[in-house]
Amino acid sequence: MSNSQILGQLKQNNIQINNLKDQFYRTESHMSDHEKRLNDKVDDFMEKQNFDLKMHTLNTENPHHVTKEQVGLSNLLNEEQATKEDFNIHLNDRENPHSVTKSQVGLSKVDNIQQAAKTDFDAHLEDKDNPHGVTKAQIGLSAVTNDVQAKKADFDKHTSDTSNPHKVTAEQVGLGNVENIQQAAKSDFDDHINDTNVHISKSDRDRWDAAQLSKITKDNGSVLINVSQGVDFQSVAIGQRKTFTFYTAETGINTPPVPTRGMYLYSSSTYGEATAFGNDGSLWRKSLSSGVWSDWINYETEQGSIKRLAAHSDNTDIHVTKDDKDRWNGTVKYANIMLKNGAAVGTRTPIYAKWGALLVLRGHVRTDPEIIFGSIPSSMVPAGGAVATVSLSGTGGTANLVIYDNGDLKIKYPDPADSSKLGGYYIDVVVGFQKGDTA
Template sequence: MDIQKPRPFRTSDKAHADLFNQVIDQLNTNDESIAQFAAEAEQRSTAYTDKHISKKDNPHGVTKSQVGLGEVINKRQATKDEFDLHHNDQTRHVTEDERNKWNGSQIFNITAENGQAKVYISSEDDYEIVLPQYTGLIHFTAASEATNGPGTAVRGIWTCNALGNYGQVIAFDNANRTYRKTLSAGNWTKWTELVSIESLTNSTWFSPTLQNDWVNYSEFTKVRYTKDATGTVFVEGAISKGKIGFNIPAFVLPKGYRPSRAFQFVGVASQVGMSGVPQHHRLLVDTEGKVVIEYCSNTLNPNEYISLGFSFKSA
């Protein structure tokens, strides 16, 4: 902008209109320059202001502390509506009645704080003395030598009424066997081994040692025996060529596979030499496990074929 001062009047100047016109013209020229500069300044100011407003990167470096937000964390906060919605949601919050109900639902732990057994019954302890000291439900472990125990180391659960005179104990050993013992009016029952379907259907068969010239009739009919979980002994197979008579055992069943009292059994015998006439034999199983072929109706070939297929409860 070019601003010039008007020509001053001198005392030597003669009064003339042109002198005044020069001054007026210069003032008008100055006014025009000032107006143009003002317009340009306003334009530049507007452009700068608009550019400054559009900047979002904190051009002046203002901090949280400078505006009184120094303690505010830089995370999204819940709105008032969101806060009210959470506050009024009764599903998320425990009421006083619910808290009292839950606190009163269990007076004591059924396990130790680490989740293991709460009670250990040592070899010097007696099941029937230790367990009634705990009413309700507890988890325990026990040594195999503990008095009035199932005879093996177990883990189990004891549940009892408030007086400790009615209850039952369920225990499990490492062989996957389950035992039960009950208490009624202060009186204990013996331990009972609980039978599973698997133990009833899965049997291990054994082959006895044949005696007194008896042999297996064939590879497919070898004599064998087993015992299921109910204590029932099964004997099957077929033998041949041995000695028949009283006190002459064909084989002997081991302990645990013997009857509580002697019994006799009648089975099929060979018809060789006596064709067309059904033949039979009679055997005896005594309490010592001896299996004796006492008699055969086939008098021509009595030991040609003796079929075995009987069962009994073990002692």
């Protein structure tokens, strides 16, 4: 990739980053405006509710239309009552203010004549001998036997006995359905009914039911969902069915390769967008479209692009240096392979050369197989030696050229008995050095 392509890619990345930032800021601004409008509406509603409640509390015109039956006064007439002072004066009036007659008090047959003196009357009362000869029939006690009666003290004791001596039951007094539990006092019950702090109105319920109840953060403002090790981000996002903030660990499933914090924007069960900010300053995006998830895309920052470009430019493992170019573009100097053990030159002299990270062997040699037919300096051989395939002249077959790490060369052929029929071997091979080999 040329520098202009790299710079163009950087510019395109920056445009995408700025567009993403603009989308994020607009979303954040929209959410802030929506929250402010919601708070204003809530404040107006609460102010109106408080005003209505106060006016209702101050209304003494019986707004609930309470009746005298509801307060237990169904038998009370709506007539003017005497004051307590007038009533007390009337009670203390001994002058017969109502002009009561003896007939009205059941004494119509009593003559207005002098009565016996109290002393005489008392003496008469003390006469235990029944001076008048009164019978029990005359006093209405004909059915009473002459048995011992209970003492007054015993009767009074029985009367004052509150331990239910007659074993009266709840059913007998018409309370068979009443449970034996403590009842609230009327004043406590009234206080509870009038306590607007523990009761809600229909308008309260309607407003709360219609309000947005989904949280995107915890109550303390931290991220709502923790996608930790082994947790699948995609399953969490679909399962929440709402917009939420999140933290992802690099050990999570379908998470960015670095720890991040971000927000998932929920549209439906098949559409959504996730944006995450890495602890290392990276920016990530993942999309759900028509139920299909994209991979996490890393939107590189300008600073990150510059650092990556610098690291790429400094990587000599994938770039050539000027020295490499000068050496490779120069003339390759070949030297003759030192032939041994009766090996002879064929149609071309066997030669070798070191070309950068390559060992080049060229030429045509006539030799018996399975013997050392020549050698090159060991410094030209890759560590551990090498084996290459060479062509057989005259037959079209192949053999193996063994290059030992000390520089010796040998032909390995499967049927040495036929070597007399061969016209030689074309040694045209290139052997590469591995990283770390020395020439």
